[in-house]
Amino acid sequence: MTKITREEVKKVAYLARLELNEHEINNHAEQLEKIMEYIKQLEKIDTYDVPCTTRAIEVVNVFRKDEKKNSDCTEELLDLGPSREDKYFKVPKIINE
Template sequence: MITLEQTAHLAHLARLELTPAEITELSGQLGAILDYMAQLQNLDLADVPPTAHAVNTANVLRPDQPVPSTLTEKLLEIAPAPEDHFFQVPQILREG
């Protein structure tokens, strides 16, 4: 269990300004976290292989390959003021 003084010290190190009520609440929460961590440390994990993720996952994305697109031409056809292969838009930044 973590004491109120230890919780206040941790809050000070973290540059947190806590009221006495907040320190009491946080002390209980930190105590519960530390108790749970102690339970995890007591588990026998000798036969459990190390993993990077809790479940096995596979990349479900397709390979990234460039393909020709006619979307640009269709968009430029309906643009109000196309110029070459670009959209012409009003200037929004001013110099000086």
């Protein structure tokens, strides 16, 4: 694997519209090189029989039974609004006819 060059970092920074100073260019080149070395190590691991996963810990939905509940709080809810008319919220007119 080739070394990440300063020119490659500059090119990627340019394409990403990032302004990097000389220190940042050197720093990113070193960090990217370390990341590539780590990937090289991971590629050596045999994962032939390892099943694919999307999460490190399996997530399971907890379901509850849907139950119909009667609720008669219409008046209380309508009273919370700024204005009402019969069983509806009254709002300012926003469309001209």
